[in-house]
Structure formats: structure tokens, C-alpha cells
Amino acid sequence: MDWTMWVEWIVKGFVLCLILLTGFAYLTWYERRALARIQVRVGPNRAGYQGLLQPIADAVKLIFKEELTPGHVYKVVFILAPVLTVVPSLVLAAVVPLGTSFNLFGREITLYVADVNVGILYLTSIASIAVYGIVLAGWSSNNKYAMLGGIRSSAQMISYELTLGLSFVTAIILGNSMNMIDIVNEQRGLWFVVIQPVGALIFWIATLAEVNRAPFDMPEAEQELTAGYHAEYSGMKFALFFMAEYQKMIVISMILATLFFGGYLGPFVDQVPLLGPVYLFAKVIILLFGMIWVRATWPRIRYDRLMSFGWKILLPLSLAIAFITATGILLADVLNNQLFFWSIPVVSIIALLVAVAFIYRDLRRKSHGRI
């Protein structure tokens, strides 16, 4: 192992962090502008052209804000918690391939930080670690509302992690590998979202819950919990929580794009490898708009419904989807009949309709019973 390899690793890691940090800053601008459009407002447009300098102004403001550490907190954990929240959101991106590789001064530079064979497992393990930051923030604040927010979020994340894991299984079965680069290459002919649209949808819903985004933003429900787990945080420590949420949004859109929307694939990507990141970037922006759109249009879901939705609807549905995908591929392989392969999307959509019918019936029964 020569030293140039170390240099390459460090530079790539640094660049990736830089991309995510800039992405976080501009995602806030993007979200505010998009929300404003949807709500027939203008949004931030004062600093710079179209408000493009607004994130920088915000960053400067947050850095110079006074940081309060309340007297009643558990200090070590209180300071550790924001760090524990940000780090997983940054390292998640390490296994997402941004493209293939290109030549720089006669040296082949790959466009991913780590080529991990168990890439998907790495994602699940980091996602399961990510809960700690929020739980500990809630606990160390030593405050009822923060504690409730922390506990809510950990319960929610644990519940939706199962669904997330099962949607990963769907992608693994389709991609025939746990390596994300192999999964992307497997999608050269056809994006997995065509074969398994329901799987992609479930994955998306589960990740929304996992990053505590609307309509699953129970941990920070303002009316009930003031601000939830970060109620006691101010200044840069609060900014770190903020940063973690938006970085997770970006990374999760990257993962969704990689697993189901062909990742860095696109026209002419084999001839010009540097187009790969551009395609991925475009896909991520579109997926992020979906998240913002959901936030603008849907009210927050009630907590007990959130739990029963996760356990009683999403989990069985994702199990069924994984089963359908595996069976379809196996039958197509064994009987050598592509018809079974193409029955996967059809049967999956039927399963989705059954799930929707269940929700509908349940809601109707409840509304009749309670009035």
C-alpha cells in the first residue's frame, strides 16, 4: 500500500464531506424557496442573486450566536449528542458510488470512497447507530419535553428500521449483490423502480420516518413538545442537529437513487465518466423535491397511527414485497420463463392496493366508532 493511496482516500473523504456540507447549506435554501412557491410566497431572495447567498449568511449567524449550556444538563453527553448525530449522516455517504472512474495524470481515480462488499449492511448498521445522537440529546437535556421527543424518535426509528431493512433486501435480491456498485451496474438495462415500484415507495416512506421528516416529524412536534429533543440546544450545537437532518435527506436520496433509480447511470456515462455525478445529482434534486413537496402538503400523522402504520401496514407489506420479488426471480430462473419476472411489478401493485384498502377500512371503522 503506497502513500498515494492514502492521499487519494483522504482527498476523496474530504471532498465528499465538502459536497455534503455545501449540499446541506443549499438544501435549506432550496427547501425554503420551494416551500414558498407552494405557499404562494417569495421566500428568501434578498442576499445575493435570488437569495443564493442566504445559506452563507445563515451559517455566519449560527456560528456567532451565543451558545447556552443549561445548568441542569448532563454535560458530557449533552455536548457529545450533536456530534453523534452528525457523524453517521456524513459517513453513510462513503459507500454510495458517485460514478465509475476517470484518469487523472495517468492515475485511475474511482468516484467512490469505499468499495465495500457488504455496502448495504454497512448502511443498515450506520442507520441503527444514528438513533443514539437523538436519544442521548433528549436524555441529557434533563427536560420532560426533550426526553419525550428523544424517546418518540427512537421508538419511531427502531420501528421503521425493520421496513427499511426489508426494502434493502428487495434491492439486494434484484441486484444480486450487497455491493452498491454491482447493484448500479445491474440496472444498466432497466431501473429497479420499474420492476419493483412498490419497493421503492416503501423505501422512501421508511426513510422519511427514519430522518424524522414531515409527515413523520413527531419528535419535533412544536405544539406538543416545544421543539422535541433539541429544545435545550442553541447556537452551533443546534446547527449540528439541523445539519444532520438535511445531510441525511441528501444521503438518503442518494441511496434511493442508487438502489432504485439507476444511480449514476444515464446516457453517455460510459464514454464520459464525469457525467455520472451529474446524473446522480439531478436525480437527488428531483427526489429531494418530493420530500419537500410532502412536507408542504401533508399534515403530521398522529403518533399512535404512525406506529400502527409502521408495524401493521408497512412491515407486512415490505415482507410481502420481498417475498414476491424473490419468488418471481426464482420462478423465472427455474422455469426459464420471463413471464414470472414481469409478474413481479403487477403482483406488487396488487399487494399495495390491498394494503391501501386495509388502511381505508380501518380509518372508516374508527371514524364511525368514535363519533
Added chain:
Amino acid sequence: MNSELIVFLVLSLVAIATALGMLFSKNAVYSALFLVLNFVTVAVFYLLLGAPFLAMSQITVYAGAIMVLFLFVIMLLGAENLKPSNALPWQKPLAILLSVILGVEATYLLLARARSSLSVTSPDAALNTMDSLRNMAETLFSQFLLPFEITSILLLVAMVGAVVLTRAEKGAAK
């Protein structure tokens, strides 16, 4: 001294330190956090042995899911700072006795076994390397199918048991 040995020694120190930290923390939440760190260290040991699958599972299952539930229980019960009076009286002597027995056995085995050949046989490398998750899965589903299925049934029973426990009893006041 090769780099692998250095990494191993540093990791061992971290593992021992976190284990001791877990034992001697006054606050149960800190104990749980030390235990998480310990699990992560063990996962890195697995990586060092060339078993990434095991390492990632270790983090997901132990450091992630199980320890979060531990923390959850500690926080919900407010059991962070239990007073010494709450401890069981016979627990301490029994714990000391058991740990002494364990220590003696471990020392004996180390001295008796490790002498003959200092090189510990590495785990089946073919099953654990980065390339052959497939091999591992195949072994799991052919050679070790029965233990695998028994484990699944055990987990299923535990799951059903948990569901039953949370159900309200018939006739109980709602």
C-alpha cells in the same frame, strides 16, 4: 511488529477500558454507552479477522437495536441512578466467586493450550472474506440448516410471546 498487531493491541486496550468503564460507571446510561463502544470495538475485531459480514451484523444487532432498547428501558424507568440499597445482598459475593472461577479457567486454558502452538488457527477464511457472502449463505442454508431453522423458530416464539404479553386480557377493564 506489523501494523495488524499494533491495531490489535490498541483495540484490545480500548475494549478492556470500555468494559471496565461499563462496570464502574455510577450512572446506568453511561454504562450502556460504554457497552455500545465495547460492541463496536468487537465489530472492529471481526473486521480485523476478515469477517465484514459479522462485523456489520454485530453493529446492527448489538450496538444498534439491542442497546437502544436497553437505553430505552433505563430512561423510561428512570433507573439511571439506583441507590446501593436497592442491590441484592447476595449478588456481590456470588459475582466475585463466579468471576474468580472464570478467571482461573481462562488462565489455565491460556497457559495449557496456547503453549503448544502460539499461532491461533484463523477462522475459515474462505467463508468470511469480502468476496464470498454467497458461500456463507449457502453454508448457512445447507450445512447448518437445522440450527438456522431452530433459531428462527425460537425468535418467532419470542416475538409471539411479546405480542401476547402486550394484549389486554379478556374481561379486563378497558
